[in-house]
Amino acid sequence: MMETDMEKYILEHSSPEDEILSELNRKTYTSVLNPHMISGHIQGKLLEMLVSMIKPAxxxxxxxYTGYSAIxxxxxxxxGAMLHTIEINDELEDMCREYIAKAGMENKIVLHMGDxxxxxxxxxxxxxxxxIDGDKRQYPEYYSLAFNMLNKKGYILVDNVLWGGKVxxxxxxxxxxxxxRRFNRMVKEDQRIEKIIIPLRDGLMLIRKT
Structure with a gap:
């Protein structure tokens, strides 16, 4: 995985990557198709910090995917809080469960396999x-369901909303x-929320239910 000078600078000035997550990152790049799909160190740290601030139950x-963001x-x-995570690719299940266990998160993460x-x-x-970081074609449908599964004042995070500039x-x-594009338009027009796109990696949408 090649890093730009800016990425190297960011990494040098951010908290170090956890040893288990670093191992998971390496294994993903050496043994799984499309390893660029992994959240990785910087996005993982942002997710970790957002959870620390929001304190969700x-x-x-x-x-x-391989479990990096969930961990x-x-x-x-x-x-006492719990994280439910859904993965459709059953070929990744063993690897996910292995690293959830290695990270000591078996009592905090519930892995669901399927659509x-x-x-x-x-x-x-x-x-x-x-x-939300699943099938991009289904982002609008994910969002419609997710909104109704969200507590008042809850948050939705959505990855890849800039899609390499293709949008x-x-x-x-x-x-x-x-x-x-259809998802981004839905969010833009939704008056029930506050939203912002963070230009991190491939674009991260942060949504708050009002």
């Missing part, structure tokens, strides 16, 4: 924080870009 993550958030959850849209409809839980290029009409 219940967190939902859509898109576990990052769970590490700083208040006592997020179907599982979200079955979860009869209200969450304080929901992190601003009208020539880009692939299904994932269209899904993200």
């Amino acid at each position: 219940l967190v939902l993550e859509i898109g576990t 990052s958030m769970a590490r700083t959850l208040p006592a 997020a849209l179907k599982l979200m409809k079955k979860l009869n839980i209200l969450f304080d924080l929901i992190f 601003t290029d009208p020539k880009q009409t692939d299904p994932m870009t269209l899904g993200i």
Whole structure:
């Protein structure tokens, strides 16, 4: 993984990466397809800090991948709090469970395997924080469901909302870009929330239910 001078500078001036997360990052890059999908150190630290500030009792993550972001958030959850995370790729289940256990987070993280849209409809839980990082084509549907699963004054975080700059290029009409554009437009027009896009990595949308 190549790092720019700016990324190196940011890393040098940020808290160091946890040893287990560093190992998980390396293993993801050496043994999993599309390793760039991992949250990584800087985004992981931001998620950890946001959870520390918000102090949610219940967190939902859509898109576990190899577990980096789930572990990052769970590490700083208040006592008694829980994180539910959903992953559709069953080939990643063993790796997720291995590192959740290595990080000592088995009592804080509940891993659900399957289609997020179907599982979200079955979860009869209200969450304080929901992190969306699943199938980009389904972002609008995730958001519609997530909003109704959110406690009053709850937060939604959404990854990849800038999508490598494709969202601003009208020539880009692939299904994932269209899904993200449609989601971004939904959020822009939603008067029930406050929102801001943070230009970190591929764009992180922070939404607060008012």
